[in-house]
Amino acid sequence: MRRLLVATLATALTLAGTGVAAQAAxxxxxPGIGxxxxxxxxxxxYDVSxxxxxxxxxxxxxxxxxxxxxxxxxxQDLSRFNLDFVLDVSSVLVNNRPAAFSRQGDHELVVTPARTVAAGGALTVVVQYSGVPxxxxxxxxTAWIRTPDGALAVGEPEIAWWWYPSNDHPADKATFDVSVSVPDGLEAxxxxxxxxxxxxxxxxxxxxSWRSLKPQATYLTFLTVGQYDITQDTTADGSPVYNAYSQLLSPDLRDAAQASVERTAEVTDWESTVFGPFPFEARGGVVAPPDTLTFALENQTRPNYSAGFFRRGSNTYVVAHENAHQWFGDSVSVRTWQNIWLNEGFASYAEWLWSEKNDEGTAQEIFDYVYSSYPDDAAIWTTAPADPxxxxxxxxAVYDRGALTLHQLRLAVGDDDFFExxxxxxxxxxxxxxTTAEFTALAEKISGKDLDALFQxxxxxxxxxxxxxxxAHSAKAAPVAPKSWATINRTHQLLGEH
Structure with missing residues (x-):
C-alpha cells in the first residue's frame, strides 16, 4: 500500500498559486467493518496481522x-479507532505512546492515539486489562461460560469481547499467540x-502456550480451561493431533466421545480426498464438561464439542461436520455474515458424504428425507439461505436447505464438475x-451451464x-431416512450445531 503524508494545517486549503488540491484531514x-x-x-x-x-x-x-x-x-490516515472489548481496561499504548481511551456502547473501546497514524503505517497496540468475564x-x-472447574471462551458470532480486544469480524483474519497462566492441575x-x-x-x-500459524478469524479463536485428559498423536503427514476430554465426563460419555473424536485424523484424511489438502498445521478436538456447552463449534484446528453429542453413543457425524468447517468457514471464511450458508451448508453436506462413504445412506436418500420432512410453511422454506x-x-435454511442446494447442484452438473x-x-x-455470488459464478464457469434458475x-x-x-430425484411419498444419519441429525437439531 502506498504511504500517504499526513495533511498539515497549511495544506488543509488548496495550495495558493499551485492548483494542487489539499489532502483530507x-x-x-x-466503528463497524461494514x-x-x-x-x-x-x-x-486498520487491518490486523x-x-x-x-x-x-x-x-x-x-x-x-x-x-x-x-x-x-x-x-487510512487514522486519528481514532475502535476495538471490540468488554473487560475493564487500565492502559492502552499505540506505537509505544500512551493513548486516550473511552467506552462507546456495550462493546466498543474507542482509542485515540497520541499521534495520528498515516495510511500504510504500522500500528502496534498494547492493551492491559482485567475483569470478571x-x-x-x-x-x-454473556458469551463466557463458567464450568465447575474452569471456563469456556467458545462462541459464534461473538466471543472475543470477553477475553481479548480485537477487530471482531471474520473479514479481518490474523495469526495468534495465546499464552495463559492457570492454577496448577488445570489445563488451558x-x-x-x-x-x-x-x-x-x-x-x-x-x-x-499456543500458536496459530495460519490466518484465523477472531470467533474461531478459543480458550478452554479446566481439568482435561489429553491424548496426543501425529497424522501420516506429521501434523500434531491434540484431543482433550473433560475429567467431569461420566465413563459412558467419555467412551462415546473418545470413540468419536479420536477418529478426527481419519475423518480429516478422508475429507482431504474430497475437498483438497487439510489447510492447517494441527488437528484435534475438545469435549467440554457435561451441561456446560450446548453446541459444537468449528474452532480452527480444534473444534469444541458439547458432551451432549455423545449421550446416545459415538457420533462421527458431528466430527465430520465440524472438521469440514476447517475448509468451509475457517480457511474460506464469510466476507459478511449474510453468507453463512457457505459455512453451514457445506459442513452439513459433508455429513451426507460421510454417510455415503460409510454405506449408511446415500446423499440422495438423505436429500429425499430432508426435502419431505419439513412442512411447506416451515422456516426452512420461508427463509432464503443466501439472506437468512x-x-x-x-x-x-442455512444448514439443511444449504445442503439441499449443494445436492441439487451436484445433480445438475454431475459428480466430476461438482467436486471440481x-x-x-x-x-x-x-x-x-x-461471498455467495462468487461461489455461484465459479459453479457456472466450471460447469459451463446457466445455473441461475437453480440458485434462484x-x-x-x-x-x-x-x-x-x-x-429423477427418487422421491417417494414418505421417504425413510437412513437410520444412522437420522438419529444423529435429530441430535444436531436438539443441541444446536455451528
Missing part, C-alpha cells in the same frame, strides 16, 4: 487479567500448536473471504422449491 475510523447484519461488529481503519494474547485466569473467582498486543496496518453483558448476553487449551510445553510458574500457576437474516442465522467446483473453491479462496430457487426464494422430476 485524518479522520476517526468507522456488515449489514451486525453494523457495529469489527472496525474500520497478529494478536499476542497473554493472560492469567483464576477459575475460583472468574478473574482474568491480561495484556494483548495487536500488530496491524492503518488503512461472566459479569459482563453485551449484545444482550487453545488453537494450533504448542511452541513450548507447559511451564510451572511461581505461586502455584502453570503457563500454557439475523434471526435465522443458524436456522434450518468444491476443490477449486477451496483452493482459490484459501485463507481468505468469500434454492438460495434466494423464500418458498419450497419444486423438484423438476419426481422420478
Amino acid at each position: 485524518p479522520a476517526p475510523a468507522a 456488515d449489514a447484519y451486525y453494523p457495529d461488529y469489527g472496525n474500520g481503519g 497478529h494478536y499476542d494474547i497473554r493472560l492469567r485466569y483464576t477459575p475460583s473467582t472468574d478473574r482474568l487479567t491480561g495484556t494483548t498486543t495487536i500488530l496491524a496496518t492503518a488503512t 461472566s459479569s459482563k453483558v453485551a449484545a444482550g448476553y 487449551i487453545s488453537n494450533g500448536v504448542q511452541p513450548r510445553p507447559p511451564v510451572r510458574e511461581t505461586l502455584g500457576y502453570t503457563r500454557w 437474516g439475523v434471526a435465522q442465522l443458524f436456522g434450518d 467446483i468444491v476443490r477449486t473453491w477451496v483452493a482459490q479462496k484459501k485463507y481468505g473471504n468469500a 430457487a434454492w438460495l434466494y426464494t423464500p418458498s419450497k422449491p419444486a423438484l423438476a422430476s419426481v422420478a
Whole structure:
C-alpha cells in the first residue's frame, strides 16, 4: 500500500498559486467493518496481522487479567479507532505512546492515539486489562461460560469481547499467540500448536502456550480451561493431533466421545480426498464438561464439542461436520455474515458424504428425507439461505436447505464438475473471504451451464422449491431416512450445531 503524508494545517486549503488540491484531514475510523447484519461488529481503519494474547485466569473467582498486543496496518490516515472489548481496561499504548481511551456502547473501546497514524503505517497496540468475564453483558448476553472447574471462551458470532480486544469480524483474519497462566492441575487449551510445553510458574500457576500459524478469524479463536485428559498423536503427514476430554465426563460419555473424536485424523484424511489438502498445521478436538456447552463449534484446528453429542453413543457425524468447517468457514471464511450458508451448508453436506462413504445412506436418500420432512410453511422454506437474516442465522435454511442446494447442484452438473467446483473453491479462496455470488459464478464457469434458475430457487426464494422430476430425484411419498444419519441429525437439531 502506498504511504500517504499526513495533511498539515497549511495544506488543509488548496495550495495558493499551485492548483494542487489539499489532502483530507485524518479522520476517526468507522466503528463497524461494514456488515449489514451486525453494523457495529469489527472496525474500520486498520487491518490486523497478529494478536499476542497473554493472560492469567483464576477459575475460583472468574478473574482474568491480561495484556494483548495487536500488530496491524492503518488503512487510512487514522486519528481514532475502535476495538471490540468488554473487560475493564487500565492502559492502552499505540506505537509505544500512551493513548486516550473511552467506552462507546456495550462493546466498543474507542482509542485515540497520541499521534495520528498515516495510511500504510504500522500500528502496534498494547492493551492491559482485567475483569470478571461472566459479569459482563453485551449484545444482550454473556458469551463466557463458567464450568465447575474452569471456563469456556467458545462462541459464534461473538466471543472475543470477553477475553481479548480485537477487530471482531471474520473479514479481518490474523495469526495468534495465546499464552495463559492457570492454577496448577488445570489445563488451558487453545488453537494450533504448542511452541513450548507447559511451564510451572511461581505461586502455584502453570503457563500454557499456543500458536496459530495460519490466518484465523477472531470467533474461531478459543480458550478452554479446566481439568482435561489429553491424548496426543501425529497424522501420516506429521501434523500434531491434540484431543482433550473433560475429567467431569461420566465413563459412558467419555467412551462415546473418545470413540468419536479420536477418529478426527481419519475423518480429516478422508475429507482431504474430497475437498483438497487439510489447510492447517494441527488437528484435534475438545469435549467440554457435561451441561456446560450446548453446541459444537468449528474452532480452527480444534473444534469444541458439547458432551451432549455423545449421550446416545459415538457420533462421527458431528466430527465430520465440524472438521469440514476447517475448509468451509475457517480457511474460506464469510466476507459478511449474510453468507453463512457457505459455512453451514457445506459442513452439513459433508455429513451426507460421510454417510455415503460409510454405506449408511446415500446423499440422495438423505436429500429425499430432508426435502419431505419439513412442512411447506416451515422456516426452512420461508427463509432464503443466501439472506437468512439475523434471526435465522443458524436456522434450518442455512444448514439443511444449504445442503439441499449443494445436492441439487451436484445433480445438475454431475459428480466430476461438482467436486471440481468444491476443490477449486477451496483452493482459490484459501485463507481468505468469500461471498455467495462468487461461489455461484465459479459453479457456472466450471460447469459451463446457466445455473441461475437453480440458485434462484434454492438460495434466494423464500418458498419450497419444486423438484423438476419426481422420478429423477427418487422421491417417494414418505421417504425413510437412513437410520444412522437420522438419529444423529435429530441430535444436531436438539443441541444446536455451528
